[in-house]
Amino acid sequence: MDTQSLFNVEGKVVLVTGGAKGIGRMISEGYVTNGATVYISSRDAKACEKAVNELNALGKGKAYAIPADFYKEEDCKKLAEEFAKRESKLHVLVNNSGSNWGAPYDEYPSAAWTRVLTLNLHRLFLITQLLTPLLEKGAGEGDPARIINIGSVDGLRVPALETFAYSASKAGLHHLSRVLAYHLGKRNITSNTLACGPFESKMMAATLKKYRDVIEGGIPLGRIGTPQDVAGACLFLSSRAGSYVNGATITLDGGTVINARL
Template identity: 50%
Template sequence: MSHLFDISGKVAVVTGGSRGIGLMIARGFVEAGAKTYISSRKADVCNAVAEELSGSGQCISIPADLGSEAGCRYLADEVAKREEQVHILVNNAGATWGAPIAEFPDDAFDKVMNLNVKGIFHLTRFLLPQLQKAATEADPARVINIGSVDGLQAPAMETYAYSSSKAAVHQLTRHLAHNLASRNIIVNAIAPGPFESKMMHETLQRFGDNIRATNPRKRIGEPDDMAGTAIFLSSKASAYITGVVIPVDGGVSTRHQ
């Protein structure tokens, strides 16, 4: 049965791959034998992480700012210079913003939506030629979008743009899945709950004990939880699954749907 979860030899691209959930996924891919490209806005950090992960396999850094169409085109072009085929695209790069409703700035919505939603759309369409070359009926190419449980339920914190963007990611996932299935490209989303990340750091510092206590599993997510889900969605085991949003949250979303 192990062949069902084998991704060795595949080419993967993970955006936001230098920290947090993206790093968890990238590390899992590298250790599972996939040639993994990571991208993030800060070149020095991205390069250092790729060098560190290369101790376990193949990891290449291509820094890029995916908050604009031009940035997405740049990353896709750089990948295309190196690879004719891309088997796995993980759209993880994202941003958040919190402010009281009366003070929430208009440009915060633009920043969050441009990166979290439009960035996914642009990068996916720009990499379609490489994804299609990798795709077969038996083993489709994969697009994995990182949503959030905050896109499934109303969060307590005033992160209006973030939760709206993640709900949009889930719908975009379903829409892309419907239209790309005939090209042997399957599109799914992961909706993480609480995990250790820079984005969650302040929240966990302030409310970590309560978050753990109220989670049905009584803990926050660990790197293997995220890497395992991403590897499943990238492997032959998931070849007949498309258009789904998988909460990886310890059961949080079971109480708030």
Template identity: 50%
Template sequence: MDYNNLFDVRNKIVLVTGGSRGIGEMIATGFVSAGAKIYITSRSADVCYKVAKELTEKGPGECIAIPADLQSFDEIKRLVEELSKREDHLDVLINNAGANWNETIDSYPDKAFEKVVNLNLKRIFTLTQACLPLLTAKASLENTSSVINIGSIDGIRAPPQETYAYSASKGGLHHMSRHMAGKLGYRGVRVNVIAPGAFQSKMMKATLEKYGDQIVSRLGVKRIGSPEDIAGTCIYLASRAGQYTNGTTITVDGGAVVTVAHM
């Protein structure tokens, strides 16, 4: 065993949804820095192309943008068709794109609930299903492909905010991922979840501005997550090091879920 190459992802073909900002951009940056070929997608075409250009210039890997609105079934179909024209297989699918909505239980809008659950749960199934021919094209039990679903610690605990659709969708995603892992492992496709805690992202911006010091004070590590934390966990799951990890949920939260108040 060459232990020096346990975390090697050079030349792997990777698709990262929501890859133009926040956690998705952190993940894409990590893979490009490690020499992989990354496709990123998001609704904002201008931002998507801009980030792809910047990451490719940094190298040594490559980043290519395929903008798409993942709320739409037809857009997912188009995304996978375009990817299939460029590549004959896919090594890693990272389902990161997501939405949130915070409103009181008395006035929580039905349309908002549908939007969040559709993107955070249903369309992850849709995209993974559509990518299966690419994910299985070169996969074997000795060299598996990897689906990494970005969940949340709010899918494990009840969050303090009134983000009912978000916590429900992430909890559902965690369990759906276990279900998919049990079915797809035989086909050379591993499915795992990363449940992040506090990271600097658009979704967390308002929360960190208001409660950042309080959140950090409760963590034993005394900081929020860094790009290396989330990218490193993804690279582990995508590399030889993670080949025996299937159907698990890895919390990357500085211990937020297990933290208890000091007496």
């Protein structure tokens, strides 16, 4: 029961959506440096290529890119088809791709709901559904296949920023993940969520630039998340150590949600 075997992901095949940038890039590096074969996918083909080159320079594991625009249903299907040509099984699916939209309540557009819910919920479900046969093949005795959904603390609390569609989509994702845990657990596939607090990412860049001191002041640990924080959580959920965790929403936020206010 040593840590090397408990947290081992060497040789596992992993797909990270949105794996070229931000939190997805942090997660991808965690898997590659620990010996996994990682496929990253997003609509930015150049970013995917750059990330793959950087990741492969780290050694131990391997990284490959399959660019796809998840707003397009046909691209989701092409991703699953291309992945199936390259691999016979999938051990870990990390659903990380997502979008946000902020606007004042009185001006909040209908288009925001369509765009955000499509990517953050609808396409996430579709990609998971399409890859389920490969996840079933990746599941072994005592070592189920894993789905890790990247949620948000904004799906647990009421955010100050006017990101109505985003907050609703992440709350929906947290519950969708539990529903998947029930139905897919019977097929030896676990489904869990990381409700992430603030990390360095394109989505958070403007907010952190303007409000970093305020944000860190509201976190009991006094800092934003690091690559090691989110990669470590994914490695736990993907290894033997996390094989009995199913249907959980793990808050990865330094204590943001439980911060007491007078």
